[in-house]
Amino acid sequence: NAGVTQTPKFRILKIGQSMTLQCAQDMNHNYMYWYRQDPGMGLKLIYYSVGAGITDKGEVPNGYNVSRSTTEDFPLRLELAAPSQTSVYFCASSGQGPLSYNSPLHFGNGTRLTVT
């Protein structure tokens, strides 16, 4: 049972480059989330999705885009990377069925991104 899989684990980008952080879950979860965590800080919600085709902004969406074309995948796109986007990015999923508000979040192992 793979759970939540994030790729890549590490990446170094130059300023202005673009990339997509991949997130896939095999638990048929409805809800998926992207968080970023700066050094020594808590998690900040970037975007979230309550199902395929539905996404919404979190606390810090600027500079990012998401899509949710399937239940399994929730990629995060960085356009024109900036040093301020240096962070660890965590994807999470939860919820299967009508009582999904009651189910815990499952987190991936994170992607450590450095923009120089």
Place this chain on the structure above:
Amino acid sequence: DAKTTQPNSMESNEEEPVHLPCNHSTISGTDYIHWYRQLPSQGPEYVIHGLTSNVNNRMASLAIAEDRKSSTLILHRATLRDAAVYYCILRALQGAQKLVFGQGTRLTINP
């Protein structure tokens, strides 16, 4: 969105109980209280959740105040492996599911 407030840090000794508080005075009647923890260099992991009644599982206990405006995560016998940042968040019954984490409490366990 209902917010939670936790102390920035706490310290305890190995094999002693630890009580981690969380205030959520604007909680709505249908919000669930969830606790997660994040070990160093890892993603957060689920610990426990509850609605009104106290809850126990193999990791911890959750004590919820009668008015639900606060809760306490209880680690019955702390070990060095329990050193982590502990987050208390509120999860709505339905709706946007915008799950926002606060700063959490950094728990240090002394040997």
